[in-house]
Amino acid sequence: MKIIAIDRQGKEHELEGRDGWTVMESLRDGGLDIAAECGGACACATCHVYVNDGWFEKLPAPSEGEIDMLDMALAVEPNSRLSCQIIVGPETDGIKVTIAPE
Amino acid sequence: MAAIETDVVIIGAGPIGLFAVFELGLLDLKCHLVDILDRAGGQCTELYPEKPIYDIPGIPIVTGQELTNRLMEQAAPFAPQFHFGEMAKTLEKLDDGRWKLSTDAGTEIIAHVVVVAAGAGSFVPKRPPLPGIETFENAGDGIGVHYAVRKMETFRGKNILIAGGGDSALDWVINLAPLAKSLTLVHHRDGFRAAAHSVNQMRELEKEGKVKFHIASVKALHGDAGKLSGVTLAGHDKTEWHHEADTFLPFFGLTIKLGPIAEFGINLHENLIPVDTARFESQTPGIFAIGDINTYTGKLKLILSGFHEAALMAQAAFHVCRPHEKLRFQYTTSSSSLQKKLGVS
Ligand SMILES: Cc1cc2nc3c(=O)[nH]c(=O)nc-3n(C[C@H](O)[C@H](O)[C@H](O)COP(=O)(O)OP(=O)(O)OC[C@H]3O[C@@H](n4cnc5c(N)ncnc54)[C@H](O)[C@@H]3O)c2cc1C
Ligand code: FES
Helix, strand or coil, rough: CEEEECCCCCCCCEEEECCCCCCCHHHCCCCCCCCCCCCCCCCCCCEEEEEECHHHHCCCCCHHHHHHHHHHCCCCCCCCCEEEHCCHHHCCCEEEECCCCC | CCCCCEEEECCCHHHHHHHHHHHHCCCCCCCCECCCCCCCCCCCHHHHCCEEEEEEEEEEEHHHHHHHHHHHHHHHHHHEEEEEEEEEEEEEECCCCCCCEECCCCCCCEEEEECCCCCEEEEEEEECCCCCCHHHHHCEEECCEEEEEHHHHHHHCCEEECCCCHHHHHHHHCCCHHCEEEEEECCCCCCCCCCHHHHHHHHHHHCCCCCCEEEEEEEEEEECCCEEHHHHHECCCCCEEEEEEEEEECCCCEEEECCCCCCCCCEEEEEEEECCCCEEECCCCEEEHHHHHCCCCCCCHHHHHHHHHHHHHHHHHHHCCCCCCCCCCCCCCCCCCHHHHHCCC
């Protein structure tokens, strides 16, 4: 399952996502610069990404907890998500995300 | 202020720094701890105070806050001295072989042994990614960009802009509104993570015209020679407007930065301190590293690993602090001398 990720320098990377894992884990394991300080516990907002190209609408809606935690993210946009809360699966194949600035 | 002299100075009062106090205390070594946070617990209290931990041996379930409370209780007999709200800034080797650690608050601690229990580094405020923001950070009391409010009075009569939707943002809206010339809150949505009663209070102030609230974000800062004059705000529909402000207070919580430890001259590998697994000493003799900050083959960033590291470190640190004394291995269960130290016999 593919994940297209754009890093803070604007470079595009194609990553392999694992079914049932999170997009954050793919970004981190792919060596991209994402802090993800709380390791996916929805407690730090340092895994903030923008979900591009219509993918935002295709994802299941964020939980109450994620919406609250996004209040701690910098430079939030309407297509902001916490990448540790996006689960990889066949329906996310090809998802495109941009790592938010820090 | 005269320098403090002690056996061991510990950088970081997270779970591992706290347990190190206990292990060192059993060996009669006294500790001072420095942490930039205003309380103990490190990641446990900062990132997950209410979340349960299930893998502490012998405690099937405990929250981050409860574990911290228990570690504090366990360390209490050894009367550790805490220096909270201070950043360990420089480390210097003295001619007599000891170390002098200085903090940003001017505290100086001289010790035989330094224990770095700094986790992934120090917790510092998140800085919005706005060009030139750092030039406004030292503008002076009450003006420019501040990430914390130390003296409220310095903000009197200012045009204040606050950004964020958490408890700090709302608390400071409520507290500063009566003193400010004007106070504006910006947040990216019309909903807040902050406690409901704070949100209600803010809405009241808004109704009374004492606070302005915009669903907007700060796009740029303007000013001359470090003095803020205004910001560009942008709404959801991307329309932008100018907003006058003397003071900008962004409250987006904390993030972890390695910080001054990188300049201590300790050998680092990818921001971690390589240690040997017999002593948990860095490549600089006398400086030990335990918990999340260290690295070795097989390292697991778990609290239980850090506890083990603290126990072994204490044995090695004893010989550095007391080179002419012999260490006696004893169990807390059966040693009356250990029990006396713990205040239980
Ligand atoms: C959401 C979450 C859940 C977790 N769940 C578990 C779990 O279930 N089980 C488990 O075993 N582990 C868990 N962990 C990991 C565990 O919290 C860490 O392993 C542990 O906190 C490490 O402790 P530490 O004392 O080494 O460092 P930290 O807890 O990071 O504390 C380091 C302290 O040092 C301070 N500091 C650093 N540099 C300086 C300086 N220069 N000056 C002043 N102060 C400084 C920092 O401010 C911080 O308070 C979890 C972590 C997170 C984020
Ligand atoms: S990794 Fe911390 S919120 Fe996602």
